[in-house]
Amino acid sequence: MQSDKDESFMKIALQQAELAFDEGEIPVGAIIVADGKVIAKGYNQTEKLNDPTAHAEMIAITAAGHYLGSRHLQDCTLYVTLEPCAMCAGAIYWGQVGRIVYGASDEKRGFKSYSEKLAHPRAKFTTGVLEGECKELLMKFFKQLRQKRKK
Amino acid sequence: MQSDKDESFMKIALQQAELAFDEGEIPVGAIIVADGKVIAKGYNQTEKLNDPTAHAEMIAITAAGHYLGSRHLQDCTLYVTLEPCAMCAGAIYWGQVGRIVYGASDEKRGFKSYSEKLAHPRAKFTTGVLEGECKELLMKFFKQLRQKRKK
Numbered sequence: 001m002q003s004d005k006d007e008s009f010m011k012i013a014l015q016q017a018e019l020a021f022d023e024g025e026i027p028v029g030a031i032i033v034a035d036g037k038v039i040a041k042g043y044n045q046t047e048k049l050n051d052p053t054a055h056a057e058m059i060a061i062t063a064a065g066h067y068l069g070s071r072h073l074q075d076c077t078l079y080v081t082l083e084p085c086a087m088c089a090g091a092i093y094w095g096q097v098g099r100i101v102y103g104a105s106d107e108k109r110g111f112k113s114y115s116e117k118l119a120h121p122r123a124k125f126t127t128g129v130l131e132g133e134c135k136e137l138l139m140k141f142f143k144q145l146r147q148k149r150k151k
Numbered sequence: 152m153q154s155d156k157d158e159s160f161m162k163i164a165l166q167q168a169e170l171a172f173d174e175g176e177i178p179v180g181a182i183i184v185a186d187g188k189v190i191a192k193g194y195n196q197t198e199k200l201n202d203p204t205a206h207a208e209m210i211a212i213t214a215a216g217h218y219l220g221s222r223h224l225q226d227c228t229l230y231v232t233l234e235p236c237a238m239c240a241g242a243i244y245w246g247q248v249g250r251i252v253y254g255a256s257d258e259k260r261g262f263k264s265y266s267e268k269l270a271h272p273r274a275k276f277t278t279g280v281l282e283g284e285c286k287e288l289l290m291k292f293f294k295q296l297r298q299k300r301k302k
Binding site: 047049050051052054058062066067068069070071072073086087089091093095096114115117118 | 186197198200201202203204205209212216217219220221222223224236237238239240241242245246247263265266268269
């Protein structure tokens with residue numbers, strides 16, 4: 001079943017998010033799947049790389065283009081633990097990523113809060129896959145951050 | 152005068168755009184200036200790198216963060232020959248780039264066609280600097296492309 005497969009792939013994206021967590025980065029992870037195979041992975045590394053563009057999705061999209069030898073990712077599915085921001089939605093648009101599956105919504109900085117038109121008109125979206133786990137990891141991160149700041 | 156300085160820096164961004172042109176890429180160039188000094192350059196390389204994220208601004212922002220050892224670019228000015236797209240506007244937002252100067256407008260894919268909110272509320276914009284030259288290079292590129300496709 002599609003939903004079982006989506007959960008399995010989202011678990012891999014969550015593992016990427018956990019790597020970000022372990023490195024003190026906002027825990028967002030992404031993978032890209034083509035022909036049922038993971039072809040690219042990425043996790044948020046903006047702090048480590050001093051690079052505001054180093055979101056999980058951006059790293060995964062760059063890696064997928066490199067792997068496929070094409071900047072067009074129509075036949076790919078991007079799994080990401082958090083709703084993409086406007087920057088990442090823009091990259092998804094230019095890469096023409098065929099399908100996007102995300103876990104938690106981001107009401108503050110998610111692309112939908114700007115304009116749903118940011119997504120490619122042919123892109124298909126599935127939302128809320130393992131939403132609880134994706135959200136929980138983010139909440140754990142921000143809770144720890146607040147505690148550290150209090151000290 | 153600020154406008155003379157802006158034109159001088161935009162000329163350097165245009166040289167970057169010409170490098171893109173020479174490599175058969177859509178000719179957009181960008182530089183980032185801090186303390187009156189060019190600290191980063193970039194030109195569109197999406198075809199060469201098979202990377203939909205490799206816009207001029209993205210490459211320059213990544214390079215500037217690396218140079219400064221910080222992902223925050225509040226004290227920087229980004230010069231770019233074309234109005235940033237939504238992806239690049241998102242990167243400008245996350246990088247908190249203090250000032251953005253661009254040449255030609257992009258009515259089709261420029262960030263303003265989606266939402267002016269994509270820009271950081273504190274970012275200052277100057278538009279239309281060397282607009283003619285920036286536009287002319289783009290038009291020359293698309294004219295050549297159409298001629299090649301006809302053959």
